Amino acid sequence: MRKSIKRLMFMVIGAVLLLAACGGKENSSLSTETDGGASSSGETKKFKIGVTQIVEHPSLNAAYDGFRKALEDAGIDVEYKVENAQNDNSANTTIANNLVSSGVDLIFANSTPSAQAVSSVTKDIPIVFTSVTDAVSAELVQSMEKPGGNVTGTVDTQPDAIPSTIKFLKEELGAKNVGMVFNAGEQNSRAQVDAVKKQMNAVGLNVVEASVSTSAEVKQATESLIGKVDSLYIITDNTVVSALESVVSVANDHKLPMMVGEFDSVKRGGLGAYGFEYFDIGYEAGQMAVKILKGESTPAELPVQYPQNLRFVINKETADILGLKVKDEWKAEFVK
Template structure:
């Protein structure tokens, strides 16, 4: 009798342990599901890096276990295309494309893998999506163009700084940049102001292109051009040396020495892109059904040191915040 009872208890406890082990194993498998995210970025500079930081933070905050395959083209478009091919071949679960050229390259490489972009100015013009409201296909994301940013910047240059001729250094081969320059030119026609263009192909051309504007312009506006922003210190040195006020397209460029920007934090648009990626990875939404988002906050940030260097008094009525 005692031996029989012992055997029954042994079987019971053994069965319980097996069930518990199966249960624990099942829970671990569910919670430890790992997603492979491919990341492509056209070049290294603070704004794009901040956007990637924001993206990763959103993934982390959602409890997503992610492994990143990160590749940077370092401004080389041929490398950009190779990176896109490599990420598709790696069979990643999702691709995060950080810049217009990066997004265009991966969108051309795959129509199957979900793509979420950020740091893109004109998603429709770049042929990444059918429309902002209904992207269609496998691509969606967040743009780095607030509808009021250029308008506010041009009004500030004219009304507050008395500018008439605005110098713009940009890579004409980057669709993102061409769209912004054209928008500025169209706007300035109505304001009796003009744009003086200086085109570059690589970051090595930036300083010489900026110097070519001296004597032709009374202000500058450096947009979110990856080639130029990656060599921004060259522009800043020329502008400051010649006492030319230089507005920029985003806050990181203000911190680096630009006079001011009407903008937003690239970390924020990266974070918002990450939130979209979470919905896609969890199969709550498809890229085709997630509208492209614009930046949520727009404000004026100024660099007091730069203002002092070029002899501009910061007025209280500008209601500006200041870079640290």
């Protein structure tokens, strides 16, 4: 009887020890799965990046391509959540809230309205923007050198671009009255138009404005300038650029030279532009995102960057339509 009791006690103790051992292994496995970074097997973390873009057009698309390429080149494993507001302010706000609540590691904001929307709803998630004209006036950063919060990025205004364009309009095209079609509700555009007007007034040029609120209004607004202007200057306005072909049609029909704000608009029929590749500023924004995701820096520590390498590009076909001879001294490149 005593031997039976002892044997039973040993069996119970052994079962308890076995269960404890199994429980220890299970807890160890759970801690590996929830460590939030690389696993014990050395796997790298997959980051989740939210992307918000105000509207579909070639320049913004190129900037997004550049951003992705920078992260790819850095070997960053990313899952993208991409949203496009299609130039709808209500949708833009909804997208911002959805991205913030979805638990992304970083937000890439491609345009001024996109950046403003997300920065207004989070001060915790890092935001990297591009295709923004005046980051300080848009209240995205405290200063270009010291952003100071959770937002930084690259702007699409090269300091010499507007002065060079104005000089070309006046000295080479003989412009006196320059038409500008833009969305006055877009802070990015209002800032550019004000800067252009100030500089044009200083050299004796007159700006004639035509405001739109949607892309459907762009052609009619352009036609309203006929007889009032001798040239056009289309800045990097998202609403107008998304419907640029309608502006090109009116300009060519009336033999109005049209300077534009970026190279993609030259490819689509604009006469010329002093600018840079949007892919490049997107790539530079991507490099900033890499530093943030790796923990090497924070948005507050990364100065906002200007575009590099200002170039002058002309559309030869458009020049021919206008009967304009391209001079060697312009040192212009032709779009392909």
